[in-house]
Amino acid sequence: MSRLANTPLSVLDLAPIRDRGSVGDSFHESVALARLTERLGFTRYWLAEHHSIEGIASAATAVLIGHIAGATERIRVGSGGIMLPNHPPLVVAEQFGTLETLYPGRIDLGLGRAPGSDGATMAAMRRNPQAGVDDFPERLAELQGFLGDEQPGQRVRAVPGQSTNVPIWLLGSSGYSAQLAARLGLPFAFAAQFAPGYLHEALRLYRDNFRPSATLDKPHAMVGLPVIAAENDELAEYLASTARQKFLNLIRGTRLRSQPPVERLDWTPLEQAQVGQFLGAAIIGGPQTVREGLEAFLDQTGADELMINTDTYSAEDRLRSYEIVAEQWRS
Numbered sequence: 001m002s003r004l005a006n007t008p009l010s011v012l013d014l015a016p017i018r019d020r021g022s023v024g025d026s027f028h029e030s031v032a033l034a035r036l037t038e039r040l041g042f043t044r045y046w047l048a049e050h051h052s053i054e055g056i057a058s059a060a061t062a063v064l065i066g067h068i069a070g071a072t073e074r075i076r077v078g079s080g081g082i083m084l085p086n087h088p089p090l091v092v093a094e095q096f097g098t099l100e101t102l103y104p105g106r107i108d109l110g111l112g113r114a115p116g117s118d119g120a121t122m123a124a125m126r127r128n129p130q131a132g133v134d135d136f137p138e139r140l141a142e143l144q145g146f147l148g149d150e151q152p153g154q155r156v157r158a159v160p161g162q163s164t165n166v167p168i169w170l171l172g173s174s175g176y177s178a179q180l181a182a183r184l185g186l187p188f189a190f191a192a193q194f195a196p197g198y199l200h201e202a203l204r205l206y207r208d209n210f211r212p213s214a215t216l217d218k219p220h221a222m223v224g225l226p227v228i229a230a231e232n233d234e235l236a237e238y239l240a241s242t243a244r245q246k247f248l249n250l251i252r253g254t255r256l257r258s259q260p261p262v263e264r265l266d267w268t269p270l271e272q273a274q275v276g277q278f279l280g281a282a283i284i285g286g287p288q289t290v291r292e293g294l295e296a297f298l299d300q301t302g303a304d305e306l307m308i309n310t311d312t313y314s315a316e317d318r319l320r321s322y323e324i325v326a327e328q329w330r331s
Contacts, residue, residue: 003298004291004329010044011037011322012080012193012224012309015057015064019257026057027064029315031071036319038075040326044108045072046080046307052121055246055257062095069103078108080189080224080307081171084140085115085133086122090158093146097161109147110169110189111140113177137180144168167215169222174198178206185213193224193309194247196281203301222305225297226282228312229324233285239321240284241265243311247278260313291328 013033015026034045047064050056058064061079069077077099082092092109100107113136115122145151146158147166170181170188173195181188188206192199203221210219226243230236241261248267249256251274267275283293294306310321 002295004295007298007303008043008305009041009325009329010046010222010305010307011042012046012048012307013058014048014050014309014311016258016311017055017057018313019259021257023057025315027067029318030064030068032315033319033322034068034072034075034077037322037326038072040322041330042075042322042326043305044076044078044307046078046108046110048080049083049086049112051086052124054255062099065107066099066102069099069106074106076106076108077103078169079110081110081112081169083112083115084136084143085113089139089143090146090156093143093158093161096166097147097158097164100164100166101160107166108169109166110171111143112171140168140170140180140184172202175202175205178202179209182206182209182219183211185211185216187216187220187222189222189224189307191224192281193226193307194278196225197277199223199281199301203303220304221302222307223281223297223301223303224307224309226279226284227290227294227308227310227321227325228282228284229287229290229310229321229328230317231286231324233289236285236289238263239312239314239317240282242313243279243282244275246311247275250278251275258311258313287324287328290325291331294325294328 013030015030017023017026045068047058047061049061051059061082065077096109113133146161147164149163168186170177170186172178173191178188190199190202206221207219228236228240230239238261242258244265245259248271251271283290310318312318
């Protein structure tokens with residue numbers, strides 16, 4: 001049996017908002033995708049925290065996780081991730097303790113170290129734009145204390161949250177979180193969906209430095225990557241222009257909603273190269289191309305799990321892409 005057939009697949013949803021769609025449309029489409037991928041056998045459905053970005057609707061991440069969990073029955077639902085520097089650990093523990101109580105055994109808490117916002121947005125969240133992230137290990141330990149069993153003399157409890165032991169994952173796009181996850185014996189997820197350049201080094205650091213813990217006895221590395229599958233290679237490349245436009249607009253400092261696909265992009269060679277750096281891990285094509293690409297990616301990385309992000313303009317094309325991936329996965 002192929003490596004792909006033995007590898008769990010999961011979903012990363014950025015809750016995209018189309019240029020002529022609404023936030024409500026985005027939420028409706030996320031529910032439809034979660035229900036489909038649950039039927040197809042995907043393991044997890046994660047949503048990411050972003051603020052003040054015109055084309056992404058998952059700012060209230062914990063609320064949306066609850067909405068998706070309530071609309072599904074078995075798939076694990078979680079964050080990919082919550083940016084811990086933006087929140088008091090007690091509040092995160094209470095939110096995810098509530099989710100775990102409502103949907104037992106189905107909630108994941110993926111944590112990011114970067115604030116992920118510009119200075120004005122950070123200030124609007126009452127976070128000092130000059131504040132660093134050096135205290136991330138301490139904040140993480142505090143959060144673990146609120147989710148774990150109550151300790152003697154503990155003065156503050158997360159209610160709900162205490163003793164729920166919601167599974168914590170560390171997310172990253174560099175070596176820092178890889179090494180911290182290794183030291184703490186936690187599962188690690190690498191964000192190759194937008195930062196593939198450091199992927200192999202981060203995985204090496206995680207595996208080489210891993211220390212067994214009560215959580216894991218061996219490393220577990222999940223890799224996020226962009227996948228756009230269609231009926232043939234030409235159609236998939238056309239659909240992928242939506243994702244390429246998104247990163248092109250990011251490079252240009254223009255944050256727009258998801259744009260319809262185009263036959264040709266108007267970009268400079270430098271911009272094309274920069275977009276290519278963001279999407280360097282992308283697998284784009286028809287069924288056979290996608291199958292071969294996923295198999296090769298697994299051979300190169302040894303990933304224990306893949307988390308697929310499919311960014312197309314049409315909700316129908318996004319659903320079909322996951323169907324094609326599942327057909328190749330189970331064939």
